[in-house]
Amino acid sequence: MLTSTLLLSNQLPTLQYSSTTERFDETWEAPLATLLGLGRAAGADFIEFFLERRNYINCLAEDDTITGISPSLGTGAGVRVFRGKADCYVSTNDLSFSGLKAALEKGLSILGLNLPAPNAFIPEINLELLRDYATKSGKDGWLSLCSSIREMGEVLLDGTAKLKQKARHIQSRRANYFRDWQEVLVAASDGTFARDIRLTQSVGFSLLCADGANRASIGERAGNTSDANFLRTWDYQQAADQIAESAGKMLYADYVESGTYPIIMANHFGGVIFHEACGHLLETTQIERNTTPFADKKGEKIAHESLTAWDEGRSENAFGTIDMDDEGMPAQRTLLIEKGVLKNFLADRAGSSRTGHPRTGSGRRQNYTFAAASRMRNTYIAPGEYITEDLFASVDKGIYCKKMGGGSVGATGQFNFSVDEAYLIENGKITKPLKGAILIGEAKEIMNKISMCSQDLEVAPGFCGSVSGSIYTTVGQPHIKVDSITVGGR
Amino acid sequence: MPNINEIATYANDNADKLGIKKFDIYGSTVDETTVQVDQGEPKQVKASNRSVVTVRVWNEDNTMGVTSTTDVDPKGLELALKTAYEASFFGVKENVPDFSPEATIPIPNTPHDKATQAPVSVLIERLVLAEKELLVAHPAIKQVPYNGLAQRDIDRFYLNSDGAVRTESHSLASVYLYSTTEEEGKKPRSGGALRINRSLDNLDIDGCIKETAEKTISHLNYEKIKTGKYRVVFSPEAFLSLLGAFSNLFNAQNILDKQSLSTPDDLGKQIASPLLSVYDDALHPENIGAETFDGEGTPTRQVSIIENGVLTGFLHSAGTAKRMNAKPTGNASIGAKVNVSPNFFHVFAAASPEQELSLETAENVIFVDDLHALHAGVKSLQGSFSLPFDGWIINKGVRTSIESATIAGDFLELLNSIIYVEKEVELTPGGVAPKVWVDGLSITGE
Numbered sequence: 001m002l003t004s005t006l007l008l009s010n011q012l013p014t015l016q017y018s019s020t021t022e023r024f025d026e027t028w029e030a031p032l033a034t035l036l037g038l039g040r041a042a043g044a045d046f047i048e049f050f051l052e053r054r055n056y057i058n059c060l061a062e063d064d065t066i067t068g069i070s071p072s073l074g075t076g077a078g079v080r081v082f083r084g085k086a087d088c089y090v091s092t093n094d095l096s097f098s099g100l101k102a103a104l105e106k107g108l109s110i111l112g113l114n115l116p117a118p119n120a121f122i123p124e125i126n127l128e129l130l131r132d133y134a135t136k137s138g139k140d141g142w143l144s145l146c147s148s149i150r151e152m153g154e155v156l157l158d159g160t161a162k163l164k165q166k167a168r169h170i171q172s173r174r175a176n177y178f179r180d181w182q183e184v185l186v187a188a189s190d191g192t193f194a195r196d197i198r199l200t201q202s203v204g205f206s207l208l209c210a211d212g213a214n215r216a217s218i219g220e221r222a223g224n225t226s227d228a229n230f231l232r233t234w235d236y237q238q239a240a241d242q243i244a245e246s247a248g249k250m251l252y253a254d255y256v257e258s259g260t261y262p263i264i265m266a267n268h269f270g271g272v273i274f275h276e277a278c279g280h281l282l283e284t285t286q287i288e289r290n291t292t293p294f295a296d297k298k299g300e301k302i303a304h305e306s307l308t309a310w311d312e313g314r315s316e317n318a319f320g321t322i323d324m325d326d327e328g329m330p331a332q333r334t335l336l337i338e339k340g341v342l343k344n345f346l347a348d349r350a351g352s353s354r355t356g357h358p359r360t361g362s363g364r365r366q367n368y369t370f371a372a373a374s375r376m377r378n379t380y381i382a383p384g385e386y387i388t389e390d391l392f393a394s395v396d397k398g399i400y401c402k403k404m405g406g407g408s409v410g411a412t413g414q415f416n417f418s419v420d421e422a423y424l425i426e427n428g429k430i431t432k433p434l435k436g437a438i439l440i441g442e443a444k445e446i447m448n449k450i451s452m453c454s455q456d457l458e459v460a461p462g463f464c465g466s467v468s469g470s471i472y473t474t475v476g477q478p479h480i481k482v483d484s485i486t487v488g489g490r
Numbered sequence: 491m492p493n494i495n496e497i498a499t500y501a502n503d504n505a506d507k508l509g510i511k512k513f514d515i516y517g518s519t520v521d522e523t524t525v526q527v528d529q530g531e532p533k534q535v536k537a538s539n540r541s542v543v544t545v546r547v548w549n550e551d552n553t554m555g556v557t558s559t560t561d562v563d564p565k566g567l568e569l570a571l572k573t574a575y576e577a578s579f580f581g582v583k584e585n586v587p588d589f590s591p592e593a594t595i596p597i598p599n600t601p602h603d604k605a606t607q608a609p610v611s612v613l614i615e616r617l618v619l620a621e622k623e624l625l626v627a628h629p630a631i632k633q634v635p636y637n638g639l640a641q642r643d644i645d646r647f648y649l650n651s652d653g654a655v656r657t658e659s660h661s662l663a664s665v666y667l668y669s670t671t672e673e674e675g676k677k678p679r680s681g682g683a684l685r686i687n688r689s690l691d692n693l694d695i696d697g698c699i700k701e702t703a704e705k706t707i708s709h710l711n712y713e714k715i716k717t718g719k720y721r722v723v724f725s726p727e728a729f730l731s732l733l734g735a736f737s738n739l740f741n742a743q744n745i746l747d748k749q750s751l752s753t754p755d756d757l758g759k760q761i762a763s764p765l766l767s768v769y770d771d772a773l774h775p776e777n778i779g780a781e782t783f784d785g786e787g788t789p790t791r792q793v794s795i796i797e798n799g800v801l802t803g804f805l806h807s808a809g810t811a812k813r814m815n816a817k818p819t820g821n822a823s824i825g826a827k828v829n830v831s832p833n834f835f836h837v838f839a840a841a842s843p844e845q846e847l848s849l850e851t852a853e854n855v856i857f858v859d860d861l862h863a864l865h866a867g868v869k870s871l872q873g874s875f876s877l878p879f880d881g882w883i884i885n886k887g888v889r890t891s892i893e894s895a896t897i898a899g900d901f902l903e904l905l906n907s908i909i910y911v912e913k914e915v916e917l918t919p920g921g922v923a924p925k926v927w928v929d930g931l932s933i934t935g936e
Binding site (some may be wrong): 021061062065066067068069070071073074075076085086087088089090091092093094106107109111112149150153171172207216217236255259260288289290291313362369371389405406407408410411412413416417419435436437438440441442476486487488489490 | 500513523528531532533535536537538539540541555556557558560561562566570573574576577580581582584610611632633635636668670677678680717719747748751774825826827860862863865866867869871872873874876877878894896897898899932934936
């Protein structure tokens with residue numbers, strides 16, 4: 001719907017808009033177009049509004065009792081204003097027209113811009129027709145289709161009962177589920193006007209076993225976007241089997257002997273190695289800060305020729321899947337590395353404008369209190385040509401990292417990540433469980449040491465923390481061999 | 491945006507309207523501005539004025555439900571109360587959280603003073619200057635990729651249907667600088683520092699610049715270290731990081747949940763070297779952001795945790811205190827399942843050591859300045875840790891930066907292996923502590 005553009009600045013205080021905060025629909029076009037025009041009239045180069053509603057619930061079962069049901073409701077908005085290379089971001093809980101206008105005014109004033117004089121012409125921005133990914137894909141009914149509180153409780157208690165059957169030497173057992181429903185609306189002065197609904201769910205076990213001085217704590221988590229039935233289809237029997245088996249093996253494990261080893265890293269959550277050692281360093285955020293060794297390496301070989309890696313916005317049901325990013329751009333499939341050669345970076349709007357790399361639909365943020373930044377989505381190493389047995393056969397003495405914990409990467413490219421479940425490899429065979437391992441290295445060096453990739457790609461859900469908060473991502477890889485890496489232990 | 495008093499009023503009125511007889515509400519608003527700069531220019535300025543309110547509602551069966559919301563207008567608060575009421579029918583039936591018996595005890599000197607917020611242009615100006623000074627501190631320092639200057643006003647309140655009403659306000663200013671180096675043929679090195687104060691005018695930006703520069707420069711000459719067992723000196727910040735990571739040792743909720751290295755019977759046991767004492771002391775004079783009441787309205791206070799190595803106390807909520815026949819300690823948050831967490835550690839030397847030790851005379855000790863990736867490398871329920879760190883090997887006062895190493899051990903063993911707790915304490919964001927010397931820790935280098 002086209003709207004009038006003949007607006008004078010002194011009419012702003014008397015404008016009445018009837019947008020609803022119960023749904024971000026076309027009724028938001030007029031107020032946001034007006035505010036965007038106001039920002040442009042004040043001299044800003046670019047303005048973006050991000051509106052958000054959230055309906056979150058967490059359910060915790062401990063042993064045989066539901067001990068926590070924690071709903072959380074949220075609404076808020078952020079406005080980002082650019083002037084030259086500088087930008088500012090102002091967030092607020094107040095979604096009224098006057099509340100959003102106050103946030104915009106604050107952003108403008110921070111950048112030294114003044115509102116237009118009385119009777120000045122406000123060139124209302126012509127927004128595109130609302131790109132409504134939610135309605136188009138039938139997401140509007142998702143929230144009502146999700147599990148009720150009663151159902152959450154029943155599933156989790158069944159799950160912890162299964163853990164009790166499967167594990168030995170149990171000290172405590174927990175099952176935890178959350179559902180995060182989010183509706184977002186993005187409107188920007190380049191005409192962007194888009195809406196989406198995201199539904200992210202995760203459920204998992206954590207188990208603590210103790211036998212005298214021996215202790216093992218281990219967790220396992222499944223995650224999903226886009227499937228309201230996720231909790232109903234969670235195979236908690238299989239999950240309980242796996243976690244009980246892992247805890248049993250790690251309970252009496254020896255501490256790893258520190259040193260430098262070849263390692264074989266399992267598929268699934270093993271993908272955290274690429275996430276930390278390389279993925280973060282391919283975000284334009286890192287180029288802007290000059291904290292990546294790969295900044296000027298596009299088109300050059302930065303990894304072993306066996307390595308190809310992708311970052312996808314839309315892997316089916318994966319944890320980091322988005323139809324559009326938090327800047328309203330459709331998510332795309334981005335080839336990061338092809339046979340060792342760096343092909344692309346992950347760029348958000350600001351990163352693109354500051355580094356020249358094209359936007360990839362990677363502008364993401366935890367919520368309205370953060371400005372979007374270039375972040376990973378579903379990131380994985382592509383399957384290779386080997387079978388897993390080939391990888392083991394190539395190791396005389398090394399470590400099999402079956403289950404990874406979290407990790408991090410620093411400003412100089414040094415990364416680290418912990419191993420929750422590890423085994424000693426001797427002459428190509430797994431011989432005994434090990435615990436307490438942490439892997440450390442330098443991104444530039446490690447990427448050339450990933451020398452073998454098997455064919456069994458699997459992905460896993462993860463939580464990634466960085467400049468724009470904690471977001472849902474997928475990591476993944478086939479089994480890989482790293483020729484040598486420093487393993488910290490005792 | 492409603493202010494803190496209006497939010498409290500809306501919530502109260504809506505509870506009455508909905509016929510909810512028993513409830514409590516905790517809320518806060520934060521008004522903050524943060525600036526970053528890059529090569530002399532403002533990079534991003536962030537301003538935020540946001541509120542969050544958590545309501546707990548007890549139904550007629552005395553089970554409790556909770557909901558948090560950032561939608562703090564009357565309609566949003568009404569929805570939150572309704573949602574909490576619905577959730578209450580799925581609440582726990584045993585050990586139901588209740589009002590703190592101390593929620594109505596008067597608190598003297600509740601702060602309500604705020605510093606005058608400086609204009610954004612002043613924040614940018616001071617941070618640009620700080621970046622400039624850092625860049626000229628040494629030819630190898632080429633970047634300050636992470637930096638930030640922030641000021642924030644915080645208002646908090648707690649009220650309940652038994653008449654408890656608490657409010658407080660304070661201001662904080664902070665500066666963070668983190669610089670990196672580039673030198674031909676060498677790996678990039680880095681260092682950072684943080685300062686916090688109640689107001690921008692009193693913020694020690696110069697000290698932050700100096701510390702960042704010194705740390706960064708001190709890492710320029712680096713070497714691999716041989717793997718082995720070493721005598722280790724933890725900086726105050728590093729020791730407090732570990733203490734916080736293993737705080738389940740004295741967290742009553744964790745203990746009751748069997749998610750702790752301690753049991754209720756451990757009170758009175760020797761768990762550390764007699765040289766060590768630890769308090770949790772929210773009201774410590776050095777605690778810039780001191781809060782006088784917790785999420786349940788309980789006044790905060792000094793709590794003795796370890797005295798001369800003996801475990802002397804746990805941190806409690808109202809619920810854990812009731813279950814363990816103790817008093818709440820002002821360490822609770824509000825929620826369906828009330829969590830307990832430390833406020834502000836005070837670590838200090840408890841006894842006279844057999845010998846005084848000094849980094850000026852010690853031979854080949856590892857000084858651990860900063861621990862990394864605690865979220866990944868700490869197994870808090872197993873007691874073990876394996877962590878990368880920034881630090882130096884120090885030999886008779888001469889320090890050499892250590893490249894890519896990890897430190898590993900068992901925390902309870904570490905506590906018992908403390909051989910010296912220095913007298914002089916330093917302020918960090920998480921508390922005050924001295925340097926702590928520990929024997930026989932595993933370092934992995936090459």
